[in-house]
Amino acid sequence: MYAITITEPGGPEALVWSEVPDPELREGEVLVDVAASAVNRADLLQRQGFYDPQPGTSPYPGLECSGTVAEVGPGVTGWAVGDEVCALLSGGGYAERVAVPAGQLLPVPAGVDLVTAAGLPEVVATVWSNVFMVAHLRPGETLLVHGGSSGIGTMAIQLAKAVGATVAVTAGSAAKLARCAELGADITINHREQDFVEELRGATDGRGADVILDIIGAKYLERNIEALAVNGRLAIIGLMGGAKGELNLGALLRKRGAITATTLRARPLAEKAAIIAAVREHVWPLVDSGRVVPVVDRLLPMAEAAEAHRALETGDHIGKVLLSR
Template identity: 50%
Template sequence: MRAIEIRKPGGPEVLALTTRQQPVPKQSELLIKVFAAGINRPDCLQRQGAYPPPPGASDIPGLEVAGEVSAVGAAVKRFKPGDRVCALVAGGGYAEFCCVDETNALPALGSLTMTEAAAIPETFFTVWHNVFQRGALKQGETFLVHGGTSGIGTTAIQLAKAFGARVLATAGSEAKCAAMRDLGADLAIDYRQSDFVEAVKQATDGKGADLILDMVGGDYINRNYQAAAIEGRIVQIAFLRGRKAEVDFSLLMMKRLTHTGSTLRARDIAFKARIADELRQHVWPLLNERQVLPVMDSIFPMDQASAAHQRMEDGDHIGKIVLDMT
């Protein structure tokens, strides 16, 4: 099969089209003929040598795919050859075939294109776990998401609105703020023009945000504490501005804040299966009716994976970047 490999740690140019042995599904696995694969920042980190695949995972990058079931293991019960699926994988997505445990796959709804379906798993699994499971967002609460035009951000805005939250979001230009408002954000904050802490306080009559989803880190950590409400929760999922910061922890105590975080790739199959089950129950009906959708920035052919990574790293994208593997 054709696949994209990382020749050595480095920039987007180190991605290369190669030929690999087609994988064979284990007892509970599906072999997916991949039609499309999502691009995510962890892929870029892996390419740079900063985020190695977990033990047992393929060294081929790619954490989410959509395609058609080509073969199944002997113990598979949920899917059959020919079914359209999308799946969260621990690696191996940038290839013509990929294996995944059947519990980590979901139906690729007929209302979605394959490129749309491939843009769903990584972001929707991440948002569901961190915003609704770990962050415990409730109807009527105020939710602040940083990086509101990323794949994670555009998904978080839509899902938080769909479940009745008030949504505040940050981005770095008026065009991106307009895109966030179009997705349903109640307040779009251009962090280059405004202090998001003051903007959040003003928008909430001084109360602050009940839940903050942060992928920025660095100096945002201290500012998130300032922007959070009493008993507020902050969920950390990345550190684009750095993983170290000087923080006034007295705010953590005085406001009785909860600051937590998570990674998804290294979690076990059963953990991801529980997220998949909740997504099927609560989110798949919204996707089927196209009330919530992945926001598509751009689609690159498989042999232009380097250009897709460059698009990601330039930071100008709004929504998801996807490889067309056909």
């Protein structure tokens, strides 16, 4: 088969469409003929040599895909050759074929085409596990999403609105904020021109956010605590603004706040399967009905993965960048 390989850590030019061995199907896995994959910031880190795959997993980038079941491995039930699926991966989505643990498969939702479905698994699993399974966002509460126009952000807006929450977002342009508003964001903040703590307090009568979904990390740590409501929960899922920050524990105590930080890729198979099962139960009906939709910025051929990485690095996208076979 062919896959995107990384010749050596570096820029987008390190991504090369190369002939590689077919994946070996193990017990409990399903072989998927890939229709499309999607670009995530973790892929950029892997390309740069900062986020290696877990031992025993595919060395190729790509943390999600869509496609058709080509073969069912030993011990797998509930899936058959020819099923159209999308999948959460530990790697290997930028390829013609990938072996997937059966617990990480989802059916393609009604009304979503096979290629577009590639942009769903990673963002939906990330948002649902962090905002709902860990931070327990409830109806009537306020969610603040940093990077509201990203793939994660556009999904978080929709899911939070679907459960009856108020949504605030930060983004860096009027166009991005306008798209967030179209998706349901109630409070839009241009982080280049406005202070998100002051704007959020002003819009919530000084209360702040019950849950904050943060992709920035250290740079926003102190101000995120300021922005929390009493009993607020900060969920950190990215480190775009650095990994080391100073935390005023007194401020956190006064808020009776909680901080969690998670990654998805390195979780044990059982944890990933539990997240996917929760997504199928709670989120897939919303996607099936059209209340929640995948937001796609652009679609590029998989062999042009380097251009897709450049697009993500420029930051001018809204939603997901997809790669199709």
